[in-house]
Amino acid sequence: MSQTPVLWSFRRCPYAMRARLTILYTGVKMDLRDILLKDKPAEMTDVSPKATVPVLNTGTEVIEESRDIMLWALAQNDPHGWLDMPAEGYAMIDTNDGPFKRALDHTKYAVRFPDRDATADRAKAADVLFGLNDRLVNQPHLFGDAPKMVDTAILPFVRQFANTDRDWFNAQDWPHLIRWLTAFETSDSFKVIMVKRPIWEPGAAPSYFP
Ligand SMILES: N[C@@H](CCC(=O)N[C@@H](CS)C(=O)NCC(=O)O)C(=O)O
Numbered sequence: 001m002s003q004t005p006v007l008w009s010f011r012r013c014p015y016a017m018r019a020r021l022t023i024l025y026t027g028v029k030m031d032l033r034d035i036l037l038k039d040k041p042a043e044m045t046d047v048s049p050k051a052t053v054p055v056l057n058t059g060t061e062v063i064e065e066s067r068d069i070m071l072w073a074l075a076q077n078d079p080h081g082w083l084d085m086p087a088e089g090y091a092m093i094d095t096n097d098g099p100f101k102r103a104l105d106h107t108k109y110a111v112r113f114p115d116r117d118a119t120a121d122r123a124k125a126a127d128v129l130f131g132l133n134d135r136l137v138n139q140p141h142l143f144g145d146a147p148k149m150v151d152t153a154i155l156p157f158v159r160q161f162a163n164t165d166r167d168w169f170n171a172q173d174w175p176h177l178i179r180w181l182t183a184f185e186t187s188d189s190f191k192v193i194m195v196k197r198p199i200w201e202p203g204a205a206p207s208y209f210p
C-alpha cells in the first residue's frame with residue numbers, strides 16, 4: 001500500500017461503526033475523516049458520488065459498501081479468525097441489512113410512515129432479534145466462544161434498535177440478546193471507535209486510526 005487508505009465516516013452511523021470496528025480489529029492504519037451527513041465534503045462525493053458513508057479509498061480502489069470494507073480489511077489481517085464463519089453468518093448479515101434494517105427504520109422513523117403499522121414493524125424486527133437471542137443462549141457470541149464478522153456486522157444495528165425505546169427493549173424476554181448487546185456497548189473497542197474527532201476540513205492533517 002503506497003498511501004494511507006482514507007476512510008470517510010460518520011460517527012453515529014451503524015454502517016460506519018462496523019467498518020471502524022473491523023479496522024480497529026485488523027489494525028490496518030487509515031486516515032479517518034469524520035463528516036456530517038448534512039454537509040458532505042466534495043472531496044468525498046468526488047470519489048464516491050453515491051454519497052453514503054462509510055467510503056474507503058484504498059488508493060487503488062474506492063469501496064462504497066460497509067460490508068465490502070469489512071471484507072477488504074479482514075483480507076489484510078484477521079488475527080482471531082473473524083472470517084472463519086459458516087455461510088449462515090453471511091445470510092444473517094443479509095437479513096440484518098435487509099428486512100431487519102427496514103423494520104428498524106420503520107420503527108425509528110414511524111412519524112414519517114403514517115400509513116404503516118409501527119407496532120407490526122417493531123414486531124417484525126423483534127422476530128429477528130428473538131432468533132439471535134435463541135442462538136446466544138449457550139454461547140457469548142453468535143457462533144460460539146469467539147466473535148466472528150457477523151457479530152460486529154449486526155451489533156451496531158441492534159444497538160440502534162434498542163435506542164429507539166430502551167425501556168421497551170429491556171423489558172423483552174431476550175436476556176441473552178441484552179447480555180450480548182451490553183458486552184458490546186461496554187467494550188473497549190466500542191469506546192475507541194466512538195471517540196469524537198473534529199469534523200474533517202480540506203487541508204486537515206491526517207487523523208490516523210487505529
Ligand atoms: N449499504 C450502505 C449503506 C450506508 C448508509 O446508508 N449510510 C448512511 C448513514 S448511516 C448514509 O450515508 N446515508 C446518506 C445520507 O444520509 O445522506 C453500506 O453498507 O455502506
